[in-house]
Amino acid sequence: MDDGVMLVALLVATLRAAAPLILAGLGELVCERAGVLNLGVEGMMLVGAVVGFAASVTTGSPVLGLLAAMAAGAAMAAVFAVLTLRLHANQVASGLALTIFGIGFSALFGAPYQSHPITGLATLIFPNLSGAHPLLQQLLLVDPLVWLALAAPFAVARFLARSRAGLLLRAVGESAEVAHAFGYKVVRIRGFAVLFGGAMAGLAGAYLSLAYTPMWTENMVAGRGWIALALVVFSTWKPLLLAAGAILFGFVTIAGFQAEAWGIPVAPNLLATLPYAATILVLVLISRDTLRLKLNAPAALGKPFHPAG
């Protein structure tokens, strides 16, 4: 393989590793901009991964698998929304419960599918690549969800900054009381944001089980939900910065594999921690400007809203 192909392969692998973080992170970012902190991302990703996998295997259609995963993520988010927005349960505790539930449920539900191999999304679309140029082979490995993950940050950024619905969403995250006084339906707007977050997390999970490593293994999300949460905060709630952080994470992950492949003697456990450490280090440096953090943070984040009679 020549250097050009190698480089493209590295780039593609980086983007593929970053895609689930971008998708889940954007969902959580929208949710937090509306003022709701949902710590259940990891759980929703796991359930999305297993439901998407099961639906895909059962129906034979990966598209139905992806849709089922989004529905499953949104369903879990709906439970969270009812608990926190309607019943005013604590957001942190409810989110943690969602994650714990997701870990247990996905393991139980996924047991029959454990190590059941399927065809990956990219291979499914381009079944016969062996004759193609190696560079083309690498590029075609970039499946549609990666393109979606690359376009979505721009779409979300534009939605938040330019559209009226985005303005409403930011307003609700800034001060629910004021938005309520203007006659806006705070709970409904927050509910939609939470559902969007759930659907995106479900999609990100399904990407892992249908495209990234096309199989279901227990706890396969492996903390990516938490990284996505961290990315939201460290990106100071900015979609493009979040995508950049996710790509950095992807790059360090892939670079670690490469280092191993080249026989650089580093303990594999240390390599595995590297992407997490590097992402957090860089993002902490970016967001160390506390003034900017205060300006961008949704002021009503995590605060429950009780409309007065």
Added chain:
Amino acid sequence: MALPPRLVLRGIGKSYGGTRANDGIDLTVMQGEIHALLGENGAGKSTLVKIIYGVVQPDAGSLEWEGKAVTIPDPNAARRLGIGMVFQHFSLFETLTVAENIALGLGTDEPLAALSARISATAARYGLAVDPRVHVHHLSVGERQRVEILRCLLQEPRLLIMDEPTSVLTPQEAEGLFAMLRRLAAEGCSVLYISHKLAEIRALCDQATVLRAGRVVAACDPRVTPAAAMAELMIGQAMAAPVRPARPAAGDAVLAVMGLSLAADSPFGTALRAIGFTLRAGEILGIGGVAGNGQKELLAAISGERRAGENGAVAIAGVACGQAGASARRRLGLAVVPEERLGRGAVAELSLTENALLTGATREVARHGVIRFAPLRRFARGVIESFRVVAAGSEALAGSLSGGNMQKFIIGREMGHAPLVLVAAHPTWGVDVGAAQAIHDALHALAADGVGVLIISEDLDEIFSVCDRIAVLHGGHLSAPVAVGETSVEAVGLLMGGLDAA
């Protein structure tokens, strides 16, 4: 042909739990009339306007709008009728721009560019200069109010509700506001003007309705009714003239602030710039200014909540303590009454007794880290008695007290520590007239005992009636203190607006 009244309320009632906030209220606002709604805190003014604006639903009574019976289920319905409201605590989103804020308030899909042009046009017409593209957190309090008013004006309101609009304005800004309101009224818009400042109601309003304890106690023409008579209607008893006891000449410096500069700690804060003043034993120094000009930061720097860059920037009784923490400064004889009663002044979830301990741990109430509840309770009861705090005993939770009673307790607690210096921020904000007088009398008594008293307040009437010397904070800069007799409300107003009287 006589026009039908713009708004008629008949027998409006609203209860919260056991309290009747509104009880059979009748009110008629004519077209083009500036109508004052007058009453003390807790008289039911806020509840009534919330009912008119659709935020709160009444338990009883009916509303009539321009001759037709209506119900107002939510603020959108109120706005569709042509009712606009400028809240006392601004309902603005700090991190959004002026145009975005107004767009949210209007509830239309109009593109921001077109809306910005309309904002500028309306602003020019009524003399309310504001740039639509600026983020709200950059604006002064007066400018924020203009944004609120503009938001209402863009909806072409036929009734504009103003909730205590001048409490955040300099006297000059208030004059500008009155001119704008008179112009609006001349164009046929009605104004419902809520306030307890009698002078401005007499200058501005055509009609006044006085509320007390949730009921209408009188309707009068404020242009001919004397201020004293309206005050009596409002509080239900004759006002005693304020006592201003003679005091010995001011003594040694008890609090000296020199070259105090401090960067803002939040994007919405103000940096302090080379602040200097000396407070002497037995005098009351007032620091005026519009909120958001560094009051919070100055209080934090004096109390020890934030430390000054140089140790010498703050000295209590001659001891430099700019780098010392809050407890060390208290041991030097500092007592502080912060602006936020619950959260900084007291803990809502603790009893009054426990709250008394919070700033008094150095006294005989706690030995070797063990709380001695008997003397502590005696101390708390003493404060409750001498300041006539309305509370269910010394074990009542701080959060169960009304704002005015909590303030009396905090001031009493701080005075009970026998301080050398007492710093009080907005000591009578939100306190009813009777309690305010009690607090002022207590401050006078304290000064007569040789304590240096520093008052940070937005209320010019309070500063002029209580203080010996006055300084003004503007943009983090403090003007030189002058004796009350040698200045005027107008001169201080100019300083509040950032202009030197000279």
